[in-house]
Amino acid sequence: MRRIFSDYAYGPGPRDGCWWDETIAAPDWPRLSGEVTADVAIIGGGFTGMSAALHLAEAGAKVALLEAETPGWGASGRNGGFCCIGGAKLSGAAMRRKFGAEATDVYDAGEVAAVDLVHQLLDRHQIDADTHSDGETQMAHSPRAMKALRRQADEIAAAGGSPQLLEQHELAANGMNGGFFGALTTPVGFGLNPRKYLFGIARAAQSAGASLFQNSPVTGLSRASSGVHILTTPDGALHADQVIVATNGYSWDGLPDWLSGRYIPAQSTVMVTRPLSDEELQAQGWFTDQMAFDTRNLLHYFRLMPDRRFLFGMRGGLFASPRSETAIRRALRQHFDTMFPEWRAVEGTHFWSGMVSMARNLVPFVGPIPGEKGMFAGLCYHGNGVAMGSYSGRLLADLVQGKQPGLPYSPVVQSMGKFPFGRARRVVMPPAYAVLGMMD
Ligand SMILES: Cc1cc2nc3c(=O)[nH]c(=O)nc-3n(C[C@H](O)[C@H](O)[C@H](O)COP(=O)(O)OP(=O)(O)OC[C@H]3O[C@@H](n4cnc5c(N)ncnc54)[C@H](O)[C@@H]3O)c2cc1C
Structure with missing residues (x-):
């Protein structure tokens, strides 16, 4: 397992100086320690993971969320706070050509529903996020x-x-x-203030019964002979029937295997x-x-x-x-x-x-992980994950329960190809940025 930027990108350096940290104190979640069981394990405590945790807990599932660092540490606690439509880098015209008009219309409806969802969450849970x-x-x-x-x-x-x-x-x-x-x-x-929003939905998830753990990086993913998933952390193990991977730009190649080569941070x-x-x-x-x-x-x-x-x-x-x-x-x-x-x-x-x-097909992915029974993922919002991450978590909560999603769920977001060059796939970035810069 490894991540494809240098270690510096995943450490405190780039995050140092984040304004949002001064606007609200972080909650103190425990570390996972010993053996814990849940219906659903969630890896990653950003908007995707937290929205999934909240919606699953509200539906009565026993949920445990594992965050490698501290609450709000990933992109969700340090973004620009634009809760807006967006999420794909593929143009509307290209999406229509590739996926058809109907799938594109459902995708577009999903982007609007995503913003509406955040609005509803702020309202329902009385979160003051300086909107x-x-x-x-x-x-x-x-x-x-x-x-x-x-x-x-x-x-x-x-x-x-x-x-x-x-x-x-x-x-x-x-x-x-x-x-x-x-x-x-x-x-x-x-x-909005993204950190206030994130901590607001975290509080709501906990009130609904979700267990949230910090400083609990998942370092291994395996399966017992019963089929139960085992998520290993430095101090414990979480056993769960189903797993949601919500690690986005902080993902590890190999966690799970399917993710290797499928995203570019x-x-x-x-x-x-x-x-x-x-x-x-x-x-x-x-x-x-x-x-x-x-x-x-x-x-x-x-x-x-x-x-x-x-x-x-x-x-x-x-x-x-x-x-x-x-x-x-x-x-x-x-x-x-x-x-x-x-x-x-x-x-x-x-x-x-x-x-x-970012994904190779330039659209987000939300759904079951092919070939990995009981595993789901939501990621690649192309820099627009305040609304889309929240929406993706809500869709994943429905999918995990075997329900027809309650929000528009387009075929556009249901497949994800691999980039060429494996772990060296970031070599495509400098020429891509150069071309885009020239076009500007
Ligand atoms: C500087 C910046 C500005 C942005 N501005 C905007 C904006 O204005 N509007 C907008 O819509 N989007 C914006 N985005 C994008 C948006 O923040 C992300 O798309 C969104 O937060 C993704 O949410 P997430 O929950 O999927 O991932 P993250 O919030 O990145 O959460 C993933 C979490 O997974 C954890 N993790 C990783 N591996 C493990 C492991 N093995 N075990 C346990 N935990 C693990 C990480 O520690 C991390 O906290 C911005 C992003 C950045 C970085």
Whole structure:
């Protein structure tokens, strides 16, 4: 078993400086120790695993979740907090060609249902996660990109939707001044504090009866002659009839075998500034409450949070080491200074990075693991896992119980191929980033 980035990527270095850690203290879960039994074992304590744990516990199953590190340690506790549609990197047109119109429509309905699910969870469990933004706004980074946004708006209107298109001259009045060529708002989604959301659903899962364990990495997966799965950790073993693998960008090749070569972790990097004054907001002309991203392939995502701190993120480094982490943080700052020049003197108080995950077919996977009886997985949301991870966990909870999923479940997310080059598969990343960068 091994992971395909260097050890630095999986240690404290990239996470050091995460703003969310200062906004809410982590709960203290016990370590797994001795022999424990459950109906369902879940590996990974992010949105996918926690949503599965919550929904299974609510359905009356005996669930135990094992997190290798501490609560919120993975991407779910350190992301940008955009709860939005997305999850695939495959374009809508390519998805239709490959999977057909019906499967694509169900997939699209699933993305919307995913956002709705998070909304419902916040509401039902009374989680205050500092939400803001009415949908998500895409900012055109070039005149050509604006033409594409206009076409997209026409398509949305033709399909009966209500696109909110802003031309360049309308941006300043809407508090979106940043050298953009126009904007299109999709009225689905909102921003949130991901750590508050994660800990809120963790609390709800525990209240419903789920057992949550920290510092309990699964180091071995085997099966007793009875067919029961045995998950080994440094201090104990969990015996369970069914297993959900929810490790996404922090997965190990070989845990289980099927996962080897099927995902590519990629880094994303974020900066948060100190709170901005009214004068500073007016000087730059960006004071909208909308969460936003630009039209580049290697995109930037940004939002002014309710406490007036500005969050700005983009793709992370291709390598993981103290040196490359320093370099990507510096590059992030340069991009920020170029896009928001009036804030050049504003301190970025927090910087951090983490791992997302991509699949070869550029769509998420949610379902039973082929050839592994009683094992399920949900992963590869292509950097959009706040809503999709929560939704994936909910689908997995239904599938584990042998139920027809209660949310749209498209064939699009039910298969996952292998990348070439095995453990060396990250060699495809530098040329891919170079091509995407050139296209921008
Ligand atoms: C910097 C950054 C910004 C992002 N911004 C956004 C955003 O704004 N909006 C959005 O939708 N998405 C965003 N994402 C992506 C999103 O955070 C992820 O897609 C999502 O959190 C994945 O959730 P998960 O539960 O599947 O995986 P994770 O949250 O990564 O959880 C996996 C967990 O599995 C644990 N684990 C791994 N191996 C083992 C093992 N052997 N035993 C036990 N535990 C194990 C890990 O410790 C980890 O905590 C961002 C990601 C990053 C890194």
